[in-house]
Amino acid sequence: MSEPVLPKPVRIAGIVFASLLGAAIIGSIAALAWIGTRGAAAYGHLRAAETTVHAVIDDLSDPTSAAGLIDDLAADTGAAHDLTSDPIWAAAERVPWLGPQLEAVSTIAAAADDIATTALPPLADVASSFSLDDFRPAGGAIDTALFESIAEPARIGADSVAAAAASVGHLDGNLLLGPVRDAVDEVSGLLDSSATATDALARATELLPPMLGADGPRDYLIIFQNNAEWRSLGGLVGAMALIHTSDGTMEMTAQASASGDFPKYSEAVIPLSDEVTKIYGTRPAQWMHNVTQLPDFSLSGQIAREMWLREMGTEVDGVIAMDPVALSYLLEATGPITLTSGDVLTADNAVQLLLNDVYKRYPEPADQDEFFALAAASVFDALSTGAADPATLVQALGRAGDERRLLIWSAIADDQDVLTGTTLAGGLPETTRQTARMGVYLNDGTGSKMDYYVTADTTLGWESCTLDADGRATGQTTLTLTLTNTAPEDAATSLPDYITGAGAYVQPEGTARTVAYIYLPEGYDLTTATVTGSNGFGGGFHDGRQVLTFSSDLPPGESVTAVIGVQAPEPAAAAVIAEITPTIDAEVPSTVKSSCDPG
Known part of the structure; x- marks a missing residue:
């Protein structure tokens, strides 16, 4: 049977389609090769930049030390940005599955380049003229003009780093392969730390001159x-x-x-x-x-x-x-x-x-x-x-x-x-889209100094944790607080009355009474509340936050454990932080954090 003869317009269309398809296949192969080659080169520059970034951030407290590293950093980040921002790369970012991986790489490269070219050079310029030794009091006075001279570049740097942190923070980790997601998480954490450090520097340069009496006593x-x-x-x-x-x-x-x-x-x-x-x-x-x-x-x-x-x-x-x-x-x-x-x-x-x-x-x-x-x-x-x-x-x-x-x-x-929103302000725990915050506040009820011997162990964990396409979490977060009286068994006789309280409020001597106030994140619901060795919970509300209270009396060697579960009524922040009363032990963290990770 002879091959059917197709109408001329159809044949022409078929030839054109076949040609285009062939070109597309060849173009795709070429594009993948192009992307692969440039991606490998960009990766090398980013790894080199990563090492330099760590050194720069470690030296943020002394901009003079960091200044010499900035040129090397900018050369690598600029090369990585150029390699991942051409039209072919940008087009490939719209391809399913592959696109998010490429977007993550280009976003990191752009963020790093912005920091290297916008945030750090102004600091290096002013840092080259002095060192931290210049801030020593001379003749009993600190030269406040030094702080004023770095205020503007410090703010430029802080804003640039904050913008870079936000751009990386908006990447959807659910669309990324494990190694890419791990890299994004690492860079995001680094940028967040850097944003905190540079913002602190900017606020300090604005706050310290007036506090030191530059504008009047x-x-x-x-x-x-x-x-x-x-x-x-x-x-x-x-x-x-x-x-x-x-x-x-x-x-x-x-x-x-x-x-x-x-x-x-x-x-x-x-x-x-x-x-x-x-x-x-x-x-x-x-x-x-x-x-x-x-x-x-x-x-x-x-x-x-x-x-x-x-x-x-x-x-x-x-x-x-x-x-x-x-x-x-x-x-x-x-x-x-x-x-x-x-x-x-x-x-x-x-x-x-x-x-x-x-x-x-x-x-x-x-x-x-x-x-x-x-x-x-x-x-x-x-x-x-x-x-x-x-x-x-x-x-x-x-x-x-x-x-x-x-x-x-x-x-x-x-x-x-200037202080508001910083840890220096000592405000109530604030919940944001990215982070939910709880408070664990401890108070002595013994009228003594027994808290020298009381330890507080606080942990956070997730149950039935899931993430949606926007990276929002669903599931219960559980806070566990354990208080332990580590005083010697014979505390009643071996410790002075001023330490034990001499039984003025609690009997017998050596017992430590603690009153705890647990602040739940704003807008979250209480799902679980248990406490051993206590009469249960009281509480109320403080500026939109539910507060649970309980008290415990602990003889030497005894412990009490409270378990508090909270959950947002709809998908919310994937990270929860508990802020805890600072104790005598510098090794015990005053904040603990847990992030939803379905695995």
């Missing part, structure tokens, strides 16, 4: 929290100091003791909302000891400021809180300090000396507070005279801030705006 109240007697933000307030700043100079002009200089007020010194008083009563605003029982330092700061005004007559411009663990970090920068008492205060012994040994040595609270004041004044003197190593000091302050052991509230609205 300032007064700041420093309150020292005692982690041996827990409060939500760290510990009971004991010793205090007033710092006066002017034109870059710092002077300690007054010291006081919460025990000896502040009464119990008959009513709250500032108005508290009905929500707050339902949970905490008015005690946080009646006792200086208790101001940090509220887990919102903007409230604690206002209360402490008002109490100081009433008793000392000075209206301070802000309040700063720190604890002995933060003080130990500062001692890493100053080195050992010999006190007039003959004690040598070091980074290794500060916590034990200030939070335990002092109570065994001095039975009177006034003597204890005097020792605290002596230690604080000695460290401040070392800092204000330039005895601290600047690079180590920056790292110490950064660590203390990250762990929420250093908190700042400002009565100056512009300054407070």
Whole structure:
């Protein structure tokens, strides 16, 4: 049978289609070869850039050290960006399955190149003219003009890194192959850390000059929290100091003791909302000891400021809180300090000396507070005279801030705006689209210093975790809190009354009473709530967050465990973080995180 003869137009169409198909196949092969070759080259540049990026970010606290690495970084990121942004690559990003992998590579390359060419060069330019040693006090004053000179490039850098982090963060990990997804996760984490560091630098350059009195004299109240007697933000307030700043100079002009200089007020010194008083009563605003029982330092700061005004007559411009663990970090920068008492205060012994040994040595609270004041004044003197190593000091302050052991509230609205949203602000846990946050706040109920011996172990985990196409999570997040009294079995007789509380509130002596406040993420539902060895939960609501409370009495060697399950009513953040009261143990994290990973 002869082959049928097709109408001419159909034959022409068939020939054209076959030709186009052949061209498409050949073009696809060529494109794949092109993409493969350029992708391999881009990969090499990105790996080289990755090594350099780690070195640059490690040196962000000292821009001078990072400056020499930037040219090498820019050369590699620029080459990787060029190799992954041509028309053929862009077209291939629309191909199913393959496209998301290519988009991930090109996005990472573009993000890295933007940082190398936009964020870091301005910092390098200003860094080339000075080093961190220039920030040492000279003649008793810090040159605030140095901070002002890097404020603009620091903000440019911070905004660029934040934009790069956002671009990588928007990639859909569900569409990526395992190795590509792992690479994206690694780069995303690196960029997030870098964004935090550069934003902190930008905020510091804006905040420090006015705080140091560049625009006129300032007064700041420093309150020292005692982690041996827990409060939500760290510990009971004991010793205090007033710092006066002017034109870059710092002077300690007054010291006081919460025990000896502040009464119990008959009513709250500032108005508290009905929500707050339902949970905490008015005690946080009646006792200086208790101001940090509220887990919102903007409230604690206002209360402490008002109490100081009433008793000392000075209206301070802000309040700063720190604890002995933060003080130990500062001692890493100053080195050992010999006190007039003959004690040598070091980074290794500060916590034990200030939070335990002092109570065994001095039975009177006034003597204890005097020792605290002596230690604080000695460290401040070392800092204000330039005895601290600047690079180590920056790292110490950064660590203390990250762990929420250093908190700042400002009565100056512009300054407070700069602080808002940072760990330094000590605000309530904020839930965002990317991260849900809980709070685990611990308070002593013994009227003693037994919390030196109490440990708090907090974990987070997911159950029935799934992710949708937008990377939003569904499933229950479970928080487990275990408190343990590690005091010696004979604590009632072997420890001083001031440590055990002498049975004033709890019997027998040596028992540790803890009151816990668990803040759920905003908008989340409570699914599980159990606690062993307790009378169950109380609670309320605080600024849109459900709060669960419970108390426990633990004899030496005993533990209590609370299990709290929460779930969003619809797909929500794939990461959950719990912020925890900082304790005496620097190795115990003050935040724990869990991310939904269906595996």
